[in-house]
Amino acid sequence: MNLRRRYLRDRLMQLLVYLGTLVVLIPLFFILYYVFVQGIGALNWEFFTRPPAPPGEEGGGMLPAIVGSLIVDTLALFIAAVFGIAAGILLAEYPDHPLNPVLRLVSDVMAGLPAILMGLVAFVLVVQPMGHFSGLSGSVALALIMVPIIVRTTEGVLKLIPWEITEAGLALGLPRWRVILSLVLPAARGGIVTGLMLALARGAGEAAPLIFTAFGNPFLTFNPLEPMDTLPLKLYVYAISPYEDWHRQAWGAALLLAAAIMVTNYLARRAMRS
Amino acid sequence: MPNWLYQRLGDRLFAAVVVLLALGVVAAALAIVAVLYFGGREAFATFGFFGFVLGRVWDAVRGQFGAWPPLLGTLITSAAALSLAFFPALSTALFVVEFSSGRLRETVAYLIDLLAALPSVVYGLWGIFVLVPLVRDHLELPLFTWAAAHAPALLPILGPPTGIGLLSATLVLALMIVPYASALARDALELVPQSQREAMYALGATRWEVIRRVVIPYARAGIFSGVVLALARALGETMAVTMLIGNSVNLPYTLFGPASTMASLIANEFTEAEDDLHLSALIAVGFVLLLIALVTNLIATWMLRRMSHGEGRR
Numbered sequence: 122m123n124l125r126r127r128y129l130r131d132r133l134m135q136l137l138v139y140l141g142t143l144v145v146l147i148p149l150f151f152i153l154y155y156v157f158v159q160g161i162g163a164l165n166w167e168f169f170t171r172p173p174a175p176p177g178e179e180g181g182g183m184l185p186a187i188v189g190s191l192i193v194d195t196l197a198l199f200i201a202a203v204f205g206i207a208a209g210i211l212l213a214e215y216p217d218h219p220l221n222p223v224l225r226l227v228s229d230v231m232a233g234l235p236a237i238l239m240g241l242v243a244f245v246l247v248v249q250p251m252g253h254f255s256g257l258s259g260s261v262a263l264a265l266i267m268v269p270i271i272v273r274t275t276e277g278v279l280k281l282i283p284w285e286i287t288e289a290g291l292a293l294g295l296p297r298w299r300v301i302l303s304l305v306l307p308a309a310r311g312g313i314v315t316g317l318m319l320a321l322a323r324g325a326g327e328a329a330p331l332i333f334t335a336f337g338n339p340f341l342t343f344n345p346l347e348p349m350d351t352l353p354l355k356l357y358v359y360a361i362s363p364y365e366d367w368h369r370q371a372w373g374a375a376l377l378l379a380a381a382i383m384v385t386n387y388l389a390r391r392a393m394r395s
Numbered sequence: 396m397p398n399w400l401y402q403r404l405g406d407r408l409f410a411a412v413v414v415l416l417a418l419g420v421v422a423a424a425l426a427i428v429a430v431l432y433f434g435g436r437e438a439f440a441t442f443g444f445f446g447f448v449l450g451r452v453w454d455a456v457r458g459q460f461g462a463w464p465p466l467l468g469t470l471i472t473s474a475a476a477l478s479l480a481f482f483p484a485l486s487t488a489l490f491v492v493e494f495s496s497g498r499l500r501e502t503v504a505y506l507i508d509l510l511a512a513l514p515s516v517v518y519g520l521w522g523i524f525v526l527v528p529l530v531r532d533h534l535e536l537p538l539f540t541w542a543a544a545h546a547p548a549l550l551p552i553l554g555p556p557t558g559i560g561l562l563s564a565t566l567v568l569a570l571m572i573v574p575y576a577s578a579l580a581r582d583a584l585e586l587v588p589q590s591q592r593e594a595m596y597a598l599g600a601t602r603w604e605v606i607r608r609v610v611i612p613y614a615r616a617g618i619f620s621g622v623v624l625a626l627a628r629a630l631g632e633t634m635a636v637t638m639l640i641g642n643s644v645n646l647p648y649t650l651f652g653p654a655s656t657m658a659s660l661i662a663n664e665f666t667e668a669e670d671d672l673h674l675s676a677l678i679a680v681g682f683v684l685l686l687i688a689l690v691t692n693l694i695a696t697w698m699l700r701r702m703s704h705g706e707g708r709r
Binding site for chain 1: 424489
């Protein structure tokens with residue numbers, strides 16, 4: 122092939138790559154643009170402080186959904202963190218444990234399972250025995266989504282901690298558990314928190330597994346044993362409703378959700394870098 | 396504290412707690428499989444496993460449940476979305492890794508990561524209020540009127556141009572998996588050692604030749620496992636699809652008309668399921684979805700493992 126043709130081809134492919142990137146970025150940019158422009162108008166005092174108005178009436182806000190989101194997501198993160206961090210410790214600090222290959226496979230595969238299946242599992246395991254929908258069952262569903270993310274990040278971070286730290290601790294005569302708890306984990310704290318935040322960001326946006334677990338509740342409640350609303354769930358219900366004012370509020374919820382996730386991701390990225 | 400307690404028992408106890416909690420993770424995974432299987436057992440027992448999976452009628456009123464319509468919907472939307480998303484996603488990843496640097500590179504990478512994290516409901520909301528009118532007025536209606544005038548044979552394939560249906564759902568699905576696939580492809584491309592590229596440049600290769608002959612072959616396994624993971628994501632994607640696909644289980648599907656996927660069917664009907672058989676049939680659909688997702692994920696995991704052993708080998 123002569124040189125000119127090779128250059129031509131190089132230019133052509135460069136053009137194609139640029140075009141492909143534009144094809145991706147333009148619609149994605151439009152999504153962010155619409156969420157911002159449509160959402161900003163809906164975010165007012167009432168939106169944050171009032172329970173929803175009855176169907177068809179103007180006004181009302183998202184207070185129960187905001188509170189519900191906070192409770193359900195925190196609870197889910199707590200459940201997932203306990204199991205996830207422990208599993209991460211096992212994978213990184215006890216590399217020869219016979220459980221590890223199974224654990225690694227299981228958490229890899231779990232990470233790719235559809236979120237809605239976690240909702241089905243929580244429905245059968247929590248909602249059916251309890252006899253009614255509850256925020257807690259939603260937390261269980263979200264925890265199942267979060268666990269594999271936490272396992273993976275915790276393992277990754279712990280493996281990055283220099284082996285010398287462990288050796289130094291052992292040389293001082295500290296037992297294994299003390300070395301892990303007092304030396305390795307504190308050194309890895311930033312990375313573990315990053316993993317927790319990524320897991321939270323993932324779980325906080327899910328609506329699918331909550332439709333038949335947390336179910337939704339127009340009244341403000343702090344009790345996770347009752348049905349609860351969350352922002353994504355409310356957003357879904359409002360978006361498919363026939364009411365103009367609910368559509369407006371759905372955009373507001375979308376903006377709030379996008380902003381929260383943007384901030385969490387940004388913080389996680391910064392923590393990862395430092 | 397006596398020394399033996401601190402040293403021996405402490406270690407044993409700590410290891411035991413860690414192992415127990417890790418076993419909890421494994422148990423949760425087993426519980427997913429078991430719950431979906433036993434939950435769907437009634438439906439499998441009534442219609443037979445293959446009778447259920449291949450049954451072409453889903454009619455809650457008559458108590459007739461076959462998973463073929465939603466299964467078909469899932470396969471169509473995922474495959475179409477993946478083929479729409481593949482080249483744009485790859486070129487975005489190439490743009491970030493090979494064609495840009497500094498601030499531009501970081502901005503685009505951040506934007507892609509952000510969009511990969513954007514919740515499915517937000518895509519669905521945008522789809523309903525922005526994409527659907529756009530698709531209806533500028534794509535479906537012109538095509539439909541053209542077909543009505545010139546090729547009436549196409550009409551049954553096109554279906555009603557309402558905007559809500561298979562086409563819109565597929566487009567949004569493609570848009571959603573692009574950032575995800577792109578981020579995974581980028582990770583794979585970034586693993587290619589700089590020395591490989593430099594060696595190729597030293598031989599006088601152009602940038603495209605370096606990409607074509609070195610970067611892509613080296614990252615191939617990573618790119619493909621990313622594609623498979625994106626497929627797994629598309630298979631299980633629920634909210635955006637539920638909001639846009641129109642949720643109809645009546646075969647045959649048309650290009651513009653309503654359809655349903657396994658995930659959208661579960662999301663749409665689960666809270667309305669009255670009798671046990673309906674509930675069981677929906678969980679059984681979940682079990683079928685689980686099987687498909689498991690297979691795709693195992694393939695992706697296997698590819699990633701292979702990559703980490705034999706990088707760059709042909």
